[in-house]
Every structure is written in structure tokens, then in C-alpha cells.
Amino acid sequence: MGLAIFDLDNTLLAGDSDYLWGQFLVEQGAVNSEDYERTNQAFYRQYQEGTLNIYEFLAFQLALLEQHSLRQLENWRSQYLEEKIRPIILPQAQELLASHRSQGHRLLIITATNRFITGPIAEILGVDDLIATEPEIRGGRYTGQVSGVPSYREGKVTRLKAWLKEQALTLGTSWFYSDSHNDIPLLEQVTHPIAVDPDEMLNAHARTNGWTVISLREKTS
Structure with missing residues (x-):
């Protein structure tokens, strides 16, 4: 086999599901839009260039999971899947x-x-x-x-x-x-x-x- x-x-x-999740959170007002978008874009550029520190990125990205209930996160995720993922x-x-x-x-x-x-x-x-x-x-x-x-x-x-x-x-x-x-x-x-x-x-x-x-x-x- x-x-x-x-x-x-x-x-x-x-597209990139990580980057799109960040965009989605900005659109939902779940994060400070200007700061989050700027940092999200910077990490994505580092990934493309091969210079990304994965632990620094994960500290940034996973922080939001800590800040909200699983129910709220799952509700956001369901909407994100329909709006951002299925179309790509x-x-x-x-x-x-x-x-x-x-x-x-x-x-x-x-x-x-x-x-x-x-x-x-x-x-x-x-x-x-x-x-x-x-x-x-x-x-x-x-x-x-x-x-x-x-x-x-x-x-x-x-x-x-x-x-x-x-x-x-x-x-x-x-x-x-x-x-x-x-x-x-x-x-x-x-x-x-x-x-x-x-x-x-x-x-x-x-x-x-x-x-x-x-x-x-x-x-x-």
C-alpha cells in the first residue's frame, strides 16, 4: 500500500489557512485589527522567506485560543470554514x-x-x-x-x-x-x-x- x-x-x-484565520479574526473584530494584521503579515512574509521562528509565531497565533471559550472559537471556526476555506x-x-x-x-x-x-x-x-x-x-x-x-x-x-x-x-x-x-x-x-x-x-x-x-x-x- x-x-x-x-x-x-x-x-x-x-491560499494559506493560517493567514486567512488571522484575516477572519480581524474582520470579526476579535482582535485589534491594525496591530494584528500587521503582525500576521510579517509572520507570513517570514514563512515565505524561510526565516520564521515557529515558536514566536505560535505564541502569537495560539494566544487567541486561550482568550476565548471553546464554544465561541468553534462558532467562529464554522463561519471561517464557510467564508474562507470552502471557496479556495x-x-x-x-x-x-x-x-x-x-x-x-x-x-x-x-x-x-x-x-x-x-x-x-x-x-x-x-x-x-x-x-x-x-x-x-x-x-x-x-x-x-x-x-x-x-x-x-x-x-x-x-x-x-x-x-x-x-x-x-x-x-x-x-x-x-x-x-x-x-x-x-x-x-x-x-x-x-x-x-x-x-x-x-x-x-x-x-x-x-x-x-x-x-x-x-x-x-x-
């Missing part, structure tokens, strides 16, 4: 997922974005297995802290290896689809690394190493 692994943001989605699910991404399913491959989404945001997105996409950054919960409330290793850059490799051990699986026949140079450490682990609408750094790396480069955004005739 093959294992097909997918990044989420800007791979299966035509790529039809060709859904077709790609369906193609791997039809071949009997196990599907896994691995993302740096936290599980509170991405758990329901994986459900919408029909993918049961998800590795995401885990926000800590105590006494039924989020603490604003991260639990365990964030699934970012080399952390994705660490988390995937732990998951494979738990599932008694290997990367014998495996695919990983990603848009970002931040995922090169994991792309190098699989038998079929595939760059999807890649950023400039990943595009150059993929072509130098003979990796497959595809688009899930270009219209097909």
Missing part, C-alpha cells in the same frame, strides 16, 4: 486525492497549521489522517501553548517518523506534494517528491534534482 502525503496550504488549498478548495486537488484513493493509497495531510484550524479542513477533504501542530488543551480550554513538536520544516520529518512508527508503516512507496521550500526536508524523504505550484526556491530545487513539478491551479481543457 502506498502512502500519499499532502501539504495543505497553497497545495490542496489556493482546489477542484484539481480533490481530483488528485480521489486518484490516490482509487489506487488504494493511504492519504495523509501534514501541515504546520494547528489542528484547531486544520482538523475540520481535513474532514471536508475526506482525509482521515492528519499531522498538524498541536495546541495544548487543559481542563477543556486551550492554554495558548504548543504541545509537542510543531510540524514545521524538520519538525514535519520528526512528526512523520513518529506517526509511521505508530502505524507500523514505512515510506517504501510514498508521495509528498508541497508548494513550499520549507518542506524540502520532508520532500527528500519520500520516493516521489512532487512540487505543486512551487515557490521560487522550491521550483529551482525541484528542477535541479529532477523532481516532478505540477500545477493544481492551471485550467485543463
Whole structure:
């Protein structure tokens, strides 16, 4: 059985769910709009440049989870999914997922974005297995802290290896689809690394190493 692994943001989605969650919170008046938007944009630029300190970003992003009840957060999330996420699910991404399913491959989404945001997105996409950054919960409330290793850059490799051990699986026949140079450490682990609408750094790396480069955004005739 093959294992097909997918990044989420800007791979299966035509946008970044982390960044869009921040935009949504600004629109809802849940945060100070000017300060939050400026900081959110700065972290997103750092991510694109490969200079992001994931723990600094998570301290910023997960703080809001601590400040509100789970009921309020879930109400916001439901609205966010309808307004921000469903419109950016790529039809060709859904077709790609369906193609791997039809071949009997196990599907896994691995993302740096936290599980509170991405758990329901994986459900919408029909993918049961998800590795995401885990926000800590105590006494039924989020603490604003991260639990365990964030699934970012080399952390994705660490988390995937732990998951494979738990599932008694290997990367014998495996695919990983990603848009970002931040995922090169994991792309190098699989038998079929595939760059999807890649950023400039990943595009150059993929072509130098003979990796497959595809688009899930270009219209097909």
C-alpha cells in the first residue's frame, strides 16, 4: 500500500489557512485589527522567506485560543470554514486525492497549521489522517501553548517518523506534494517528491534534482 502525503496550504488549498484565520479574526473584530494584521503579515512574509521562528509565531497565533471559550472559537471556526476555506478548495486537488484513493493509497495531510484550524479542513477533504501542530488543551480550554513538536520544516520529518512508527508503516512507496521550500526536508524523504505550484526556491530545487513539478491551479481543457 502506498502512502500519499499532502501539504495543505497553497497545495490542496489556493491560499494559506493560517493567514486567512488571522484575516477572519480581524474582520470579526476579535482582535485589534491594525496591530494584528500587521503582525500576521510579517509572520507570513517570514514563512515565505524561510526565516520564521515557529515558536514566536505560535505564541502569537495560539494566544487567541486561550482568550476565548471553546464554544465561541468553534462558532467562529464554522463561519471561517464557510467564508474562507470552502471557496479556495482546489477542484484539481480533490481530483488528485480521489486518484490516490482509487489506487488504494493511504492519504495523509501534514501541515504546520494547528489542528484547531486544520482538523475540520481535513474532514471536508475526506482525509482521515492528519499531522498538524498541536495546541495544548487543559481542563477543556486551550492554554495558548504548543504541545509537542510543531510540524514545521524538520519538525514535519520528526512528526512523520513518529506517526509511521505508530502505524507500523514505512515510506517504501510514498508521495509528498508541497508548494513550499520549507518542506524540502520532508520532500527528500519520500520516493516521489512532487512540487505543486512551487515557490521560487522550491521550483529551482525541484528542477535541479529532477523532481516532478505540477500545477493544481492551471485550467485543463
